[in-house]
Amino acid sequence: MLGKIIQNIFAIILPPVIVAFRRGGGLYLVINLALTVCGFIPGVLHALWVVNSLEEDDEDVSTTGAATISASSLV
Secondary structure (H helix, E strand, O other): OHHHHHHHHHHHHOHHHHHHHHHOOOHHHHHHHHHHHHOHHHHHHHHHHHHHHOHHHHHHHHHOOOOOOOHHHHO
């Protein structure tokens, strides 16, 4: 919980840094840099979105890493 609060603070202060931390130097970082250059507020909103809405994707990947065996595959 504390980590998410700190990430939200960084998203407000330095949006591209937290986006790079969360998603690496890919498309999300390029989008955030463009939004931050166009206006600081759009960059902050995008960074907050990356921190708060994409975290579920990270959790889904880590919790569903094991293979699922259904009853029909055993027959």
